[in-house]
Amino acid sequence: MSIDVIGVLELISMADGLNTLDAVVKESPVTILKAEPVNPGKYLIMITGDVASVEAAMDIGLEIAGDSIVDHILLKNLDEQIIPAIKACKAPVEWDAIGLLETSSVAAAVEAADMAVKEAEIHIIGIVTGNETGGKALVKISGSIGDINSAMSSAVIMLRNKNQLYKDIIIPGPHIDIKGFVCGN
DSSP states (O other): OOOOEEEEEEESOHHHHHHHHHHHHHHSOOEEEEEEEETTTEEEEEEESOHHHHHHHHHHHHHHHGGGEEEEEEEESOOTTHHHHHHOOOOOSOOSEEEEEEESSHHHHHHHHHHHHHHSSOEEEEEEOSGGGTTOEEEEEEEOHHHHHHHHHHHHHHHHHTTOEEEEEEEESOOGGGGGGTTTO
16 A cells, blocks of 8 residues: 655654654554654654544644644655655665755654655655754765755755755765765765
8 A cells, every 4th residue: 555645743842742653543443664762862753644634643742742843844745765665775876966855853754755756757765863863963865966966956945945954965976985874874
């Protein structure tokens, strides 16, 4: 089954995060993709399901979380590369250029990755959302230099408008010796 709807709630409080998670799954029949503490003391919730269920769950989640919300998104028509990229990093398919989007929140990274892949013919290498990021997230994409420029341009504008962009970098013609390190090897 393909996942094409995702809801992301990012909270400043781990206690509020668990309380919100409980309310979310009691509200609607959603599937929890990820629910965990992330540094520095935040809580991340990612859910999927049918559109109506995810919308209802997100509504109650936002209500229960209140002022603890750092960022949130509800994306419909999610690109098929997003969920695998959240779950694991994969070696770049094309090695002409690499784009890096470092964001202040996980929700913003997921939204930026979805926007980038819909903008141009790129491959999502990975979306780093774990504790190793200090509360930030990192989207890694590969493709031709032209496609990377196009994909990055639209995502950067969106992230700047949301005040969620920490850093954006394009590496044209990356050296072959870094290929194994793109996924943290």
